[in-house]
Amino acid sequence: MNDILYKQQLSQDVFLMRLHAPLIAEERQAGQFIILQTDEDLGERIPLTIADADTVEGTITIIFQVVGKTTRHLATFEPGDELPALVGPLGKPTHIENFGRVICVGGGIGVAPLHPIAQALKKAGNHVTIITGARTRELIILEKEMKAIADELIICTDDGSYGRKGLVTAPLKELCERGSKPSMVIAIGPPVMMKFCSEATRPYNVFTQVSLNTIMVDGTGMCGGCRVNVGKEVKFVCVDGPEFDGHLVDFDNMISRLNAYKEIERRHYKCFVEKAFSDKEQEVRI
Amino acid sequence: MSYKPANELRKEAQCLLDEYLPKVSTLKVKERQKIPAQEMPVQDPEIRSHNMAEVALGYSFEQARIEAMRCLQCAKKNCMEGCPVKIDIPRFIDHIAKGEVEQAIAVVKETTLLPAVCGRVCPQEKQCQLYCTLGKSLKDIDRSVAIGRLERFVADWERIHNKTVIPFVKPATGKKVAVIGSGPAGLVAAADCRREGHHVTIFEAFHKLGGVLRYGIPEFRLPNDIIDKEIETLKAMGVEIKTNFVVGRTRKLTDLVEKDGYDAVFVGTGAGLPIFMGIEGENLVGVFSANEYLTRANLMKAFDRKADTPMYPSKNVVVLGGGNVAMDASRMARRLGAEKVYVVYRRSENEMPARKEEVLHAKEEGVDFLLLRNANRILGDEQGRVKGIECLRYELGEPDASGRRSPVVIPGSEFVLEADTVIVAVGNGSNPLISQTTPQLAVSRRGNIMVDETQKTSMDKIFAGGDIVLGAATVILAMGEGRKAAGAINTMLAGIPGQMLQ
Numbered sequence: 001m002n003d004i005l006y007k008q009q010l011s012q013d014v015f016l017m018r019l020h021a022p023l024i025a026e027e028r029q030a031g032q033f034i035i036l037q038t039d040e041d042l043g044e045r046i047p048l049t050i051a052d053a054d055t056v057e058g059t060i061t062i063i064f065q066v067v068g069k070t071t072r073h074l075a076t077f078e079p080g081d082e083l084p085a086l087v088g089p090l091g092k093p094t095h096i097e098n099f100g101r102v103i104c105v106g107g108g109i110g111v112a113p114l115h116p117i118a119q120a121l122k123k124a125g126n127h128v129t130i131i132t133g134a135r136t137r138e139l140i141i142l143e144k145e146m147k148a149i150a151d152e153l154i155i156c157t158d159d160g161s162y163g164r165k166g167l168v169t170a171p172l173k174e175l176c177e178r179g180s181k182p183s184m185v186i187a188i189g190p191p192v193m194m195k196f197c198s199e200a201t202r203p204y205n206v207f208t209q210v211s212l213n214t215i216m217v218d219g220t221g222m223c224g225g226c227r228v229n230v231g232k233e234v235k236f237v238c239v240d241g242p243e244f245d246g247h248l249v250d251f252d253n254m255i256s257r258l259n260a261y262k263e264i265e266r267r268h269y270k271c272f273v274e275k276a277f278s279d280k281e282q283e284v285r286i
Numbered sequence: 287m288s289y290k291p292a293n294e295l296r297k298e299a300q301c302l303l304d305e306y307l308p309k310v311s312t313l314k315v316k317e318r319q320k321i322p323a324q325e326m327p328v329q330d331p332e333i334r335s336h337n338m339a340e341v342a343l344g345y346s347f348e349q350a351r352i353e354a355m356r357c358l359q360c361a362k363k364n365c366m367e368g369c370p371v372k373i374d375i376p377r378f379i380d381h382i383a384k385g386e387v388e389q390a391i392a393v394v395k396e397t398t399l400l401p402a403v404c405g406r407v408c409p410q411e412k413q414c415q416l417y418c419t420l421g422k423s424l425k426d427i428d429r430s431v432a433i434g435r436l437e438r439f440v441a442d443w444e445r446i447h448n449k450t451v452i453p454f455v456k457p458a459t460g461k462k463v464a465v466i467g468s469g470p471a472g473l474v475a476a477a478d479c480r481r482e483g484h485h486v487t488i489f490e491a492f493h494k495l496g497g498v499l500r501y502g503i504p505e506f507r508l509p510n511d512i513i514d515k516e517i518e519t520l521k522a523m524g525v526e527i528k529t530n531f532v533v534g535r536t537r538k539l540t541d542l543v544e545k546d547g548y549d550a551v552f553v554g555t556g557a558g559l560p561i562f563m564g565i566e567g568e569n570l571v572g573v574f575s576a577n578e579y580l581t582r583a584n585l586m587k588a589f590d591r592k593a594d595t596p597m598y599p600s601k602n603v604v605v606l607g608g609g610n611v612a613m614d615a616s617r618m619a620r621r622l623g624a625e626k627v628y629v630v631y632r633r634s635e636n637e638m639p640a641r642k643e644e645v646l647h648a649k650e651e652g653v654d655f656l657l658l659r660n661a662n663r664i665l666g667d668e669q670g671r672v673k674g675i676e677c678l679r680y681e682l683g684e685p686d687a688s689g690r691r692s693p694v695v696i697p698g699s700e701f702v703l704e705a706d707t708v709i710v711a712v713g714n715g716s717n718p719l720i721s722q723t724t725p726q727l728a729v730s731r732r733g734n735i736m737v738d739e740t741q742k743t744s745m746d747k748i749f750a751g752g753d754i755v756l757g758a759a760t761v762i763l764a765m766g767e768g769r770k771a772a773g774a775i776n777t778m779l780a781g782i783p784g785q786m787l788q
């Protein structure tokens with residue numbers, strides 16, 4: 001169980017892994033996530049969206065970016081290794097139907113969870129426009145896969161090294177302005193990007209769904225650590241979400257909550273990297 | 287009360303033993319009443335508020351015997367009336383008085399599976415010890431026979447001396463029982479169904495077993511070793527365990543029966559949903575539910591510097607609530623380095639639902655109690671972090687119909703406490719996962735699963751018990767329900783021919 005079958009580096013800090021998890025593969029639907037640990041005793045629990053699944057082979061695919069100690073550790077796992085703890089699928093699945101014209105916006109690593117949703121929307125008969133954004137050409141992922149689904153694909157890079165120069169919000173705005181209004185927008189990516197996508201569509205009154213990846217502990221509604229303000233209500237992302245109406249989410253609060261442990265995490269990460277380095281040195285010396 | 291180290295208490299008890307042993311069989315009630323009640327040896331408060339080790343150290347053999355000799359061996363066993371699982375209290379205590387610990391534990395185990403846990407966490411002052419004739423005759427419930435401490439003593443003795451007997455398991459029946467959740471309710475249900483020879487699988491959402499015993503109640507009150515030992519016993523009995531398995535998500539409840547061939551299911555998923563107060567500022571950085579705070583510290587071992595799960599760095603902590611959860615959170619905060627910890631509670635100390643001993647221990651460890659006060663709003667700085675909490679003062683009003691005096695706010699009594707962390711411990715709702723994904727299952731308005739007098743739910747073959755049925759209750763009540771459900775499951779399964787018998 002939980003064996004890593006395949007690993008691929010997609011860009012400098014982004015990895016794709018295929019895991020043997022037949023039960024999760026069977027139940028999983030677009031929009032759901034898993035929680036994993038790289039150490040069952042002292043490891044932390046981190047949520048990652050399921051990017052893809054294969055019920056025949058009993059596998060799920062995750063795509064993650066190295067941002068902290070756990071993802072860094074995860075990146076050191078190789079095919080044949082076993083993941084100590086993996087639980088899922090968690091969260092409510094994305095509601096899929098033929099809405100009409102849908103715009104899917106993915107920022108950075110958010111393109112990974114967007115992929116199965118865009119795929120399902122296309123299959124349901126929607127006209128799907130995909131906008132993806134990355135800092136630079138090197139960091140663009142899943143271009144080929146997205147191209148295969150999209151009726152229209154727009155790629156943006158911050159530095160203009162590929163596709164359009166600029167942020168995803170620019171083409172998003174244009175599409176909202178253009179003739180017939182889109183039926184809905186789905187935006188997945190860094191919190192700031194989702195915030196600005198929601199701001200971009202607000203004046204046009206286009207329903208904008210965002211997928212939140214807050215700090216989580218249990219992922220089953222027990223701790224409340226994942227809570228966000230949605231309109232006047234407090235919601236638990238792990239059981240009420242992860243998808244919410246972007247026009248109602250209090251992104252500023254969410255972003256400050258996401259940063260709650262930044263200092264400590266930076267320290268943990270530094271210790272881990274330093275230790276890895278000194279281990280390497282030792283190996284070299286031996 | 288001045289602090290007495292354990293060896294001193296043991297020596298005092300030894301002297302008493304020398305005095306009482308020769309005449310124990312002829313002691314009159316009056317004389318027994320005069321035997322001094324035995325104090326629980328504890329770690330020095332100064333030291334323990336900086337470590338995670340268990341606070342209460344447990345009676346020595348000498349202390350246990352003296353305490354047991356205080357029991358009047360009443361013909362009318364009042365204490366048993368207060369015990370939810372009806373342990374034969376005077377009989378097990380009599381064995382201790384005679385020095386027969388092995389027989390004593392056997393009596394306890396006739397009716398309860400987790401005495402090492404219950405001896406530590408049951409609210410004895412509201413159960414057996416409330417009814418104890420000795421306490422009544424001395425007009426001081428604190429001087430009732432210390433039944434809980436004696437229960438703990440025999441259970442620890444069994445564990446430490448490696449006398450744990452793996453319960454006898456009947457020959458395989460070929461029938462399968464699924465137990466969802468590994469809290470006290472699930473553990474007991476699993477053991478009881480396994481004893482009958484059924485194949486039992488425990489499904490647990492977390493990576494470790496024990497439920498609240500593991501993630502909620504801290505090491506300093508209930509060491510993990512004890513839970514580990516109980517789980518080892520279950521494994522030795524042949525119970526199958528599947529962790530990281532969320533029923534409702536990883537597999538539907540109905541699939542367990544329809545696709546995986548389970549003949550019966552016990553749902554013991556607990557009261558997982560933290561309740562917040564709904565006040566301004568509750569989502570600021572630095573506000574936690576007690577569940578989250580304690581889970582990080584206990585299950586995720588955030589107190590261990592090697593652990594990856596971070597703990598919010600706190601100096602001034604305010605804990606809202608007055609139950610065991612609030613006591614655990616406040617004492618944990620002290621241990622994690624908080625300089626100032628306040629417990630803010632709306633009523634007076636008399637109404638606090640926490641075990642008396644925990645309140646006492648919290649006070650000894652430097653936790654400050656602000657009673658008849660309640661949070662009004664939480665104040666944040668520019669970065670969205672907690673910087674203080676505004677509270678209001680209350681007074682107890684006229685008794686209502688039920689005779690309880692409810693707190694009434696004193697207008698204009700606002701005051702501000704400086705704080706960087708607020709922990710909300712005002713209760714738990716029911717975990718919605720199973721009911722959300724099993725619409726056929728009848729639940730109450732508050733989300734608790736509805737059961738009949740045998741713990742059966744509205745669905746065939748599905749039973750439930752513990753906090754998911756009762757709302758946030760106690761370990762012993764959860765265990766009791768697990769046992770009752772297992773009984774009903776065993777009866778039901780006895781009526782169906784097993785696959786191997788066909």
Ligand SMILES: Cc1cc2nc3c(=O)[nH]c(=O)nc-3n(C[C@H](O)[C@H](O)[C@H](O)COP(=O)(O)OP(=O)(O)OC[C@H]3O[C@@H](n4cnc5c(N)ncnc54)[C@H](O)[C@@H]3O)c2cc1C
Binds near residue numbers: 409534555752761
């Ligand atoms: C901090 C704290 C202190 C307490 N102190 C005391 C005390 O001193 N004395 C006392 O008597 N009581 C105390 N209690 C209450 C007591 O712990 C509970 O009443 C008791 O644990 C309930 O047992 P249970 O088996 O019903 O559920 P729980 O112990 O809550 O266990 C439920 C288990 O089910 C798992 N689960 C949930 N959903 C799923 C799912 N869908 N699939 C698989 N697994 C699932 C959970 O992860 C959990 O492990 C305390 C509670 C807390 C939180």
Ligand code: SF4
Binds near residue numbers: 358421431
């Ligand atoms: S009521 Fe008290 S004194 Fe009487 S038998 Fe029970 S424990 Fe002993």
Ligand code: FES
Binds near residue numbers: 219222227237238
């Ligand atoms: S992660 Fe704990 S409630 Fe959502």
